[in-house]
Amino acid sequence: MQKYDAFTGNLAIATAMKQINPDVCAAYPITPSTEIMMIFADFVANGDVDTELVTAESEHSAMSACIGAALAGGRVMTATSSAGLALMWEMLYVASGMRAPIVLANVNRALSAPINIHCDHSDAMGARDAGWIQIFSENAQEAYDNIIQAVRISEHEDVRLPVAVCMDGFIISHSYEKMIYLDDNEVKDFVGEYKKTYSLLDIDKPITMGAFALQNYYMEFKRQQREAMENARRVILEVGKEFGAKFGRAYGYFEEYMLEDAEFVFVVMSSAAGTVKHVVNNLRSKGLKAGVLKPRIFRPFPYKELAEALKSAKVVCVLDRADTFGGEGGPLFIETKSALYNLPEKKEVIGRVFGLGQRELLPDHINQVFADMERIASGKETERFKYITVRE
Amino acid sequence: MSELKNWKEIPIGGLIDTPGSSEEYKTGSWRSFRPVWHADRCIQCYTCWTFCPDNSIIIKEGKVVGINYEYCKGCGICAHECPKKANAIVMEPERK
Secondary structure: OOEEEEEOHHHHHHHHHHHHOOOEEEEOOOOOOHHHHHHHHHHHHOOOOOOEEEEOOOHHHHHHHHHHHHHOOOOEEEEEOHHHHHHHHHHHHHHHHOOOOEEEEEEEOOOOOOOOOOOOOHHHHHOOOOOOEEEEEOOHHHHHHHHHHHHHHHHOOOOOOOEEEEEEOOOOOOOOEEEEEOOHHHHHHHHOOOOOOOOOOOOOOOOEOOOOOOOOOHHHHHHHHHHHHHHHHHHHHHHHHHHHHHHOOOOOOEEEEOOOOOOEEEEEOOOHHHHHHHHHHHHHHOOOOEEEEEEOEEEOOOHHHHHHHOOOOOEEEEEEOOOOOOOOOOHHHHHHHHHHOOOOOOOEEEEEEOOHHHOOOOHHHHHHHHHHHHHHHOOOOOOOEEEOOOOO | OOOOOOOOOOOHHHOEOOOOHHHHOOOHHHOOEEEEEOOOOOOOOOHHHHHOOOOOEEEEOOEEEEEOOOOOOOOOHHHHHOOOOOOOEEEEEOOO
């Protein structure tokens, strides 16, 4: 029987972590992810988990401790946001380069300056090329389900890469919603026993990690990382399918919402997809063929499948909650447009940056974007890229 | 070094699973200055052997007998630490 309760996004992630019962968590507090480790620290203090909780003096140190613990052969998790992820930046590349399977909850928050504690995706996008798998969640339920699946994906023998599970700060992290949760044993069985490949603590089989690799070997290790990321494509689907078979909520690379015959498609990630789906319902009730494609996996980017799913679209609008400052559009726009280039027929693709620093995205903003898409479909001149939800 | 392997033939993540394999990596070519040891001035105090970070001071039958140029990177610590009254190790340019 399915059990549900009221959860915030942070409580959902902390609960998943309790049920996973990792060997080590090393963390440093930063809004809005702080609460995850606060709740988890209670679980540690109350003896609900066996986890060694390391309170580090910075996020750089927290990620360093996570890497050390993972290489020692432990199952490792942490959480951070914004400047915290930015301070981890150097160590993010070390984690993926050393193939440390770490699961990180990235509660998305804007980067300074100006300082802002609220949601956008600029933190995650800054770590886009760090060699981490990135999974985006629309709500608490998806964040909970994604954290549990991330453990399996990260530790898979063909992958062995760190995974960041992203969730919108405040909008999801601090809002209560109804969420179905699993029994402790169901989670325990799903994630299984951690099978370590090598361990720094195995004195019968001594190894060196973190050695120098110069012109003659560095590139071979990067080629291995590329392969692991390609392997992750298959593993992500396998794990998502198995999760669905066991618990009734299957996951793929992206969610398709009224996409089958859609001519006007919004591509949007995370919590904003809920608002866009609401607008699409209204448009559909007026007989307008609108739909939503909500990417869940941003790294590895599912470019083949995404292009296939957008084959029948006339106009595609990509909504980005981050900018690249100087690129043709936001990061999701660039990925989407690149993927669509593989189709034989040229698509109309426009980009809109919205909601930076958690500027509110309202249904009417989406209606205006839809009007722009219709103008483009009828051959009228319209800006291909612009900021919305901003005072011009 | 041994023959270079491709990316499928090596352990992932830069891991080295053979202990002591750094012996295969000859670092002597990094040197721009070489320490020259003078047997007649050496007082056999082992200070150079204690400080050398690359185990490049050769000891035979309890005596310092020379420097292993296959691994010595020419850091000069041995020459710096050699007692001034002995001055048995002198740094000289690798190419004059």
